[in-house]
Amino acid sequence: MAACKPVDASFVLGLRSRHLDLEISNDFLAEYVRRNPERVIGFAGIDPLEGVKAQDELLRARQQLGLRGVVIAPAIQAMHPCHSGAMAIYEQAERLGMPVVFHNSPPLPASAHLEFARPYLLDEVARSFPGLRILIAQMGYPWVDETLVLLGKHEHVYAEISGISQTPWQALQCMQLAHERGVMEKLLFGSDFPASDAKSVIESLYSLNLIVHGTNLPSIPREQIRGIVERNSPALLGIDVTIQAVAEPVVPGEPVGPGPAAPKPDVVTTHQPEQSV
Secondary structure, three states, X not given: OOOOOOOOEEEEEOEEEOOOOEEEOHHHHXXXXXXXXXXXXXXXXOOHHHOHHHHHHHHHXXXXXXOOEEEEOHHHHOOOOOOHHHHHHHHHHHHHOOOEEEOOOOOOOOOOOHHHOOHHHHHHHHHHOOOOOEEEHHHHOOOHHHHHHHHHHOOOEEEEOOOHHHOHHHHHHHHHHHHHXXXXXXXXXXXXXXXXXXXXXXXXXXXXXXHOOOOOOOOOOHHHHHHHHHOOHHHHOOOOOOOOOOEOOOOXXXXXXXXXXXXXXXXXXXXXXXXXX
16 A cells, blocks of 8 residues: 555456466455555456356456456466357456456466467457457567557557566657557556556656657657556546546656646556565
8 A cells, every 4th residue: 555655546456377276365355455445446366267156256256345357367377368268257247347457467487378468369359348348467568569459459458557667668669659559548557566666657657758868769748658647547447436636746857847737647557465465
């Protein structure tokens, strides 16, 4: 919660993988949300390979635990994203109004299946369930180009920038590609906590253009970077919450000019490992 002070609310992600025998349980996650109801939005970890059990758990997560979204991790679940069990989960999530986060980003264990992490595999999911809100973690790294194509192709497919923002040169290139392809409005803020935090990501984003200052390399319009920081992520993902906007922090290294202060980000996509609470 200390790391989340610069933002108004946080996505906190559960996780379940039968393949790796690991779990951040939905009951544990729901209890954490109940202790911080105004600051935390919980996403249930679901392993579609558990069949009917997974469908029952998704229903329980929404109706009994009050969790608002779903986390699917095909690479560490050893599952093609269009597996029949997964398609049943997407159908149910679309019906319940629960967005799905696809989290295939590093660090990954040696036993993860990278062939199931490719963002282009989500094209069939988006075509089959056009009303389903999809959020691709860390811009689908390392296949950022595939993610950008999906953002431009499908109305309800988004990506978040956590992880990418921790490597400024790479972040600058990814943002520049998104700008050139006209999909910057589909990028959402993310911190990748505990690997990073909201404050450092905000400062990193506003400092990206300093890398190319004084060169002939293209920069990213500041208002588009500001759009990522201010974007109402819950609303875009179909989550009905009320979030108050507050003033944008002054970023070290950025020139201070006239004009109104900008709001802080509405939501930071984050991870809550069990052992840290």
